[in-house]
Amino acid sequence: MSLAFALDAILGLAVLAVAAWTIVARDAFAAIVGFVAFGLLLALVWVRLAAPDVALTEAAIGSGVTGGLLVAACSHLRGDAAAAGIEQPRAILRLAAAVACVVVTAGLAAIVLLLPDPAPTLAPQAAAQLAQTGLGNPVTAVLMAYRAIDTLLEVVVLLLALVGIWSLAPDRFWGGRPGLRQHEDPNGMLVFLARLLPPLGVLVGIHLFWVGAVAPGGEFQGATVLAAMWLLAMMAGLVDAPPIDRRWLRLALVAGPAVFLAIGLAGFAVAGAFLAYPPDHAKLLIVIIETPVTLSIAATLGLLVAGPPERAPPG
Amino acid sequence: MRLVLDALTIAAVSAGAFFFLAGTVGLLRFPDALSRLHALTKADNLGLGLIVFGLLFQAEGPLTALKLIGVWLLALLAGAVVTQLIALAARPDGPPA
Numbered sequence: 001m002s003l004a005f006a007l008d009a010i011l012g013l014a015v016l017a018v019a020a021w022t023i024v025a026r027d028a029f030a031a032i033v034g035f036v037a038f039g040l041l042l043a044l045v046w047v048r049l050a051a052p053d054v055a056l057t058e059a060a061i062g063s064g065v066t067g068g069l070l071v072a073a074c075s076h077l078r079g080d081a082a083a084a085g086i087e088q089p090r091a092i093l094r095l096a097a098a099v100a101c102v103v104v105t106a107g108l109a110a111i112v113l114l115l116p117d118p119a120p121t122l123a124p125q126a127a128a129q130l131a132q133t134g135l136g137n138p139v140t141a142v143l144m145a146y147r148a149i150d151t152l153l154e155v156v157v158l159l160l161a162l163v164g165i166w167s168l169a170p171d172r173f174w175g176g177r178p179g180l181r182q183h184e185d186p187n188g189m190l191v192f193l194a195r196l197l198p199p200l201g202v203l204v205g206i207h208l209f210w211v212g213a214v215a216p217g218g219e220f221q222g223a224t225v226l227a228a229m230w231l232l233a234m235m236a237g238l239v240d241a242p243p244i245d246r247r248w249l250r251l252a253l254v255a256g257p258a259v260f261l262a263i264g265l266a267g268f269a270v271a272g273a274f275l276a277y278p279p280d281h282a283k284l285l286i287v288i289i290e291t292p293v294t295l296s297i298a299a300t301l302g303l304l305v306a307g308p309p310e311r312a313p314p315g
Numbered sequence: 316m317r318l319v320l321d322a323l324t325i326a327a328v329s330a331g332a333f334f335f336l337a338g339t340v341g342l343l344r345f346p347d348a349l350s351r352l353h354a355l356t357k358a359d360n361l362g363l364g365l366i367v368f369g370l371l372f373q374a375e376g377p378l379t380a381l382k383l384i385g386v387w388l389l390a391l392l393a394g395a396v397v398t399q400l401i402a403l404a405a406r407p408d409g410p411p412a
Binding site for chain 2 (some may be wrong): 188189190192193196197200
């Protein structure tokens with residue numbers, strides 16, 4: 001048994017152990033901590049499987065953003081123990097959820113274990129056409145060229161999720177500011193971090209987005225870092241969450257999907273199909289799409305964590 | 316030369332791993348939240364610092380070395396700030412008003 005195999009086995013067992021602990025943890029906050037740790041370990045598994053793009057996404061979206069959303073939900077429930085108690089599902093529902101999860105897991109395991117050897121792959125075709133897209137990273141080529149429609153739908157789904165959260169607002173708060181809990185101490189450590197980190201974080205976010213053309217990275221990963229910097233400044237109280245009826249905010253949210261859709265429709269005219277790029281300008285068009293998409297995803301993720309409006313609109 | 320560099324890496328990374336081990340033992344054994352945080356920061360600061368120091372001898376170029384140091388500095392910053400925030404929340408008299 002080689003050393004690498006032993007380390008992989010320990011990593012796999014650790015993932016399973018943290019997953020099990022997350023499920024059985026009684027306290028909601030403890031379960032969230034377990035879930036975030038689970039996501040980070042899973043990112044390491046993806047690195048071991050030579051899939052750094054997936055690892056980055058898992059760490060940023062699966063662990064970071066989802067963890068932030070869960071902590072926000074948990075802190076909303078914590079103030080109201082009675083409401084949280086009502087949320088506790090009954091035994092029959094928990095059993096049904098457990099059975100459904102086991103069925104899904106067993107199905108996935110069966111599919112993976114029953115794959116022929118070698119497994120069918122489109123990787124050679126994806127690599128062979130890479131030059132036509134002008135990109136150097138085959139994963140980005142899949143996301144932005146071969147299967148761009150999936151990415152377009154993902155961006156739209158993210159926007160719909162925000163609409164869903166906003167629709168939870170009572171009428172009197174519509175158009176107001178989200179009620180993100182702010183740290184009060186103006187001389188505290190969080191303010192210090194929120195002043196020191198964002199310049200570096202914004203640089204890292206833009207780098208992740210830009211380097212996605214040739215290396216692991218991309219608009220979702222970059223946008224997550226940008227959103228995290230925005231949230232840090234909001235939580236430290238350096239900036240307030242914007243009222244959700246601001247025109248610039250709405251423009252920032254729809255710019256990405258709108259440009260994506262417009263270039264996709266233009267594909268009918270110039271290249272003969274939806275989301276088809278003329279070969280000479282593929283890279284340029286992809287960058288023109290990705291730039292507003294990164295901005296929109298960052299704004300959407302930040303507002304998803306900030307939650308529904310909870311203060312009356314100013315004026 | 317290669318041998319010397321490898322020996323330095325092994326020594327520094329082993330020392331770093333020892334600090335992680337000591338920090339983990341402290342996290343599990345120390346009686347209250349503040350001392351457990353104290354144990355944890357030793358692992359983050361010194362343990363990660365020694366491991367990064369050891370890996371510097373294996374870096375392919377100055378850019379990789381700078382990135383490694385950057386990782387350590389960011390972990391230091393995040394660790395210091397988060398430890399303070401947790402300590403404030405964990406004080407017996409609660410966070411200051």
